[in-house]
Amino acid sequence: xxxxxxxxxxxxxxxxxxxxxxTGESFSVNPIGLEIIRLMREGKNETEICAAVNETYxxxxxxxxxxxxxxxxxxxxxxxxxxxxxxxx
Amino acid sequence: xxxxxxxxxxxxxxxxxxxxxxxPVIRGLKExxxxxxxxxxxxxxxxxxxxxxxxxxxxxxxxxxxxxxTDMLMAxxxxxxSVEKLDVIIPNFDAELYSFIKLERALKNxxxxxxxxxxxxxxxxxxxxxDEFGKKHNLDVPESKPxxxxxxxxxxxxxxxxxxxxxxxxxxxxxxxxxxxxxxYFDKISAKWGLPVILQKFVxxxxxxxxxxGDGNGNTIAAVxxxxxxxxxxxxxxxxxxxxxxxxxxxxxxxxxxTKWRGGFELEIMKSADNTYYLMEINPRxxxxxxxxxxxxxxxxxALVNLALGNDVQPYQGYDAGKLFIRxxxxxxxxxxxxEELSVNGExxxxxDNQ
Numbered sequence: 001x002x003x004x005x006x007x008x009x010x011x012x013x014x015x016x017x018x019x020x021x022x023t024g025e026s027f028s029v030n031p032i033g034l035e036i037i038r039l040m041r042e043g044k045n046e047t048e049i050c051a052a053v054n055e056t057y058x059x060x061x062x063x064x065x066x067x068x069x070x071x072x073x074x075x076x077x078x079x080x081x082x083x084x085x086x087x088x089x
Numbered sequence: 090x091x092x093x094x095x096x097x098x099x100x101x102x103x104x105x106x107x108x109x110x111x112x113p114v115i116r117g118l119k120e121x122x123x124x125x126x127x128x129x130x131x132x133x134x135x136x137x138x139x140x141x142x143x144x145x146x147x148x149x150x151x152x153x154x155x156x157x158x159t160d161m162l163m164a165x166x167x168x169x170x171s172v173e174k175l176d177v178i179i180p181n182f183d184a185e186l187y188s189f190i191k192l193e194r195a196l197k198n199x200x201x202x203x204x205x206x207x208x209x210x211x212x213x214x215x216x217x218x219x220d221e222f223g224k225k226h227n228l229d230v231p232e233s234k235p236x237x238x239x240x241x242x243x244x245x246x247x248x249x250x251x252x253x254x255x256x257x258x259x260x261x262x263x264x265x266x267x268x269x270x271x272x273x274y275f276d277k278i279s280a281k282w283g284l285p286v287i288l289q290k291f292v293x294x295x296x297x298x299x300x301x302x303g304d305g306n307g308n309t310i311a312a313v314x315x316x317x318x319x320x321x322x323x324x325x326x327x328x329x330x331x332x333x334x335x336x337x338x339x340x341x342x343x344x345x346x347x348t349k350w351r352g353g354f355e356l357e358i359m360k361s362a363d364n365t366y367y368l369m370e371i372n373p374r375x376x377x378x379x380x381x382x383x384x385x386x387x388x389x390x391x392a393l394v395n396l397a398l399g400n401d402v403q404p405y406q407g408y409d410a411g412k413l414f415i416r417x418x419x420x421x422x423x424x425x426x427x428x429e430e431l432s433v434n435g436e437x438x439x440x441x442d443n444q
Contacts (some may be wrong), residue, residue: 009333010409021410022293023318024332 003045004072006037020080029076032057036071042078046072095124095172097396098166098201100131101181101377102139102146107260110181112139112381115146117390118142120383124394130172135431138390141423144439148173151435159188163195175201177397179390181374183259186211204305204397206352206373210421214348214371216256216287226347228340228368231292235285239272246271254289257282260323264291292369294361297334298326299341300376302389303350304396311389311405312341313382318413326378326416331385333410336366346366353379353393360377381414 016034018027038067039049053064074079097118101109118126130140130149140149150169153161164370178201180189190208213222223230246253255274256262259282265271278286301312314337319328351374359367375389382389385408395402431437
């Protein structure tokens with residue numbers, strides 16, 4: 001399962017505010033998004049992230065997996081993942 | 090702060106919606122650690138707002154427009170020099186730079202130093218020379234061509250394909266989507282800035298800006314990258330944020346090393362979707378957003394003055410990304426007498442002199 005890497009230079013605050021110093025762009029993520037980004041930073045892969053979210057929230061695992069894919073796609077679109085982020089580990 | 094007082098003439102006091110860089114340059118000079126600045130404002134019009142901002146200029150003189158010729162300008166500056174004993178002048182307008190570069194030696198002879206690009210640097214970076222400039226210095230530039238007539242405009246625009254950028258030789262740039270729009274912009278720009286008008290291939294992407302200072306020997310003394318966050322209808326940044334873009338910094342250092350750039354500058358760069366960095370424009374002077382650079386520790390106006398005076402200047406090292414500037418407009422109440430004094434006599438002391 002894929003290991004997703006957030007670019008190391010992205011500043012992430014406790015409030016969920018993300019700042020990309022290379023582009024000047026900033027973003028807000030909700031608490032679940034922030035939790036997922038933290039798990040990515042800890043080196044967790046997609047399976048582990050899904051498991052962690054399922055453990056915390058009472059949600060359909062299939063929906064969690066789909067939403068995580070969407071979220072990762074969005075992070076990639078906004079160039080927040082490093083060049084190798086998302087490749088199979 | 091050092092006790093040494095340096096008398097500095099500064100132009101570009103038109104802090105309007107398309108602002109001249111004079112006011113932020115002066116703010117940087119006032120915050121200089123290596124000297125105490127006494128500022129002489131050099132204005133073209135008595136309504137330039139910087140003249141009337143409290144605590145900004147110590148005295149203001151009206152000077153003739155560049156169109157009056159260098160002899161008139163020199164005569165006026167000789168008079169100002171006889172009273173004010175200027176050490177340095179910082180010209181801040183593209184349109185006046187040619188005159189000041191021409192007068193650099195004559196001004197030096199009467200005790201005024203400047204730190205400007207050479208005439209060759211000034212000429213070769215013109216928008217209408219951008220193609221050649223890119224080839225010579227190995228920089229990616231969008232295809233651009235100077236045009237002097239509507240017939241030529243339409244022919245070149247058709248070759249480049251729409252949309253196309255229509256640009257004035259000093260200021261103004263519009264994206265034209267149709268031949269009619271291109272013709273309108275051509276008329277508008279040529280009436281204001283003369284010919285040629287420059288047509289430039291439209292590059293879609295993210296605009297990045299860099300301000301910096303070259304020491305004339307190929308060394309980078311200062312370099313700060315910025316991305317506009319809020320833009321006026323004239324395309325001017327009303328808010329911006331410092332960024333760390335490795336490639337942008339690399340291009341800037343290459344630009345300074347290759348041209349041996351002397352003085353302040355602003356690079357306008359478009360980062361395209363395929364990550365090509367196109368150099369769109371080189372402004373051969375400090376930009377109006379320079380106070381952001383001062384705010385992150387790179388006091389470009391101060392360093393420029395020290396270079397002009399022949400002092401040793403160490404390059405600034407690094408700055409924080411994520412620092413914003415947010416511009417604002419502010420109404421001042423000015424007595425008719427002060428406006429009248431400048432209009433009639435061509436010079437005006439600061440508020441304190443009149444109280």
